[in-house]
Amino acid sequence: MSSGELVVERDGPILRLWLSNPGRRNAITWPVYDGLLRVRDLVAEDPGIRVVVLRGAGGEAFAAGTDIRQFADFETGEQGVEYEHRVGRVISSLLEIRVPVVGIVEGPAVGAGLALAACCDLVVATPDAVFGAPVARTLGNTLPPAVVARLRQRLGAGRTMAMLLTARLLPATEALTAGFVAEIMERDSLDQQVDELLRLICRNAPLTLAALKEVERRIDRDGPNADADDVLASVYASQDFRSGVAAFLEHRTIEWEGR
Structure with missing residues (x-):
């Protein structure tokens, strides 16, 4: 099984994080979770970092949830609890990063991908981006308090529960209306607009x-x-x-x- 990886690139004052799991729509693996857990300390130790960018590699997807192949050997409820605690630790760590975190969402940000996008201070999306956690329709698992709480903060309590209970995906336009997405950017000018946004942040x-x-x-x-x-x-x-x-x-x- 391809393990996937978190690709970390230093670009001047910008720390770029790429969620990379080729052929799996950047589904998140244990090594990616472990890498994300180290980002807070990496930024804390380097005062030259002014902004962090989180993006899916390849442009097809931000992240299509946790790589489900990792659940194949789950046999007890305790394994599920430990997995959700692991996700909760990653979320807490990302929220404690001292510099602004910008999420660039192309395509789906689903399940754990949605949770990671919700940890970003600013989210920009392409018109084809979709957001959701349709576990009630797909896997039959559930979400931990840390994820639900963050979604309620970013989407609102009513919209969050409606999204989760119906297991539907929100289009980029609805995420923009909710305030989850700061701006929708066309793909053909995405990199240029993102670079300008990062320059604005780094000037502050x-x-x-x-x-x-x-x-x-x-x-x-x-x-x-x-x-x-x-x-x-x-x-x-x-x-x-x-x-x-x-x-x-x-x-x-x-x-x-x-x-």
């Missing part, structure tokens, strides 16, 4: 972007009254903030240092 203050992500995490966990004074204080005490104020008043551009 890294401490501000990291703080915004941390504030969102705390709101998701604790609600709108979440305590984030330490986050606010660290940004306002930074050299970047002082340099930003001076540059603004002097009408000049600034090179953010991330400190």
Whole structure:
């Protein structure tokens, strides 16, 4: 069985992650899950990384769920529980990445592929992209709390349950309306538009972007009254903030240092 792999490429300030499982629509294997679990620490150890891009290799699909061949030897409920815990650990780790994560979805983002797309801060999609987790129709398994909670946050509670209970796939236009997708991009200009989006992100203050992500995490966990004074204080005490104020008043551009 082809194991599939997570291809990791450093492109200047951009860390590109490719979900690669040729011939299987990039279905996610154990080695890919293990690779994704290491990304948070990789980014944390490299201050030069400003944005992470997650994309399916080959352009046919983002990821068509977990590679089902790996379930063939499941014989106990405990094996299913451990698998879902494994997925939950990956989701938690991806959500803790300090820099913006951009998902590029071409074709299906289904099952675990949908869960990975939901971990991205920004998702752009091609017109043929579809999103869903039709396990009630296909495998007869279920989703763990970590996945359902993230889908509810990104799609809304009502739309999430309607999607899961009917086992239908959402087209890119509906995902855009729901706010799950930030923009639909035509395939013939996809790479050019994505590069421009990444340039916009890389021009911004890294401490501000990291703080915004941390504030969102705390709101998701604790609600709108979440305590984030330490986050606010660290940004306002930074050299970047002082340099930003001076540059603004002097009408000049600034090179953010991330400190």
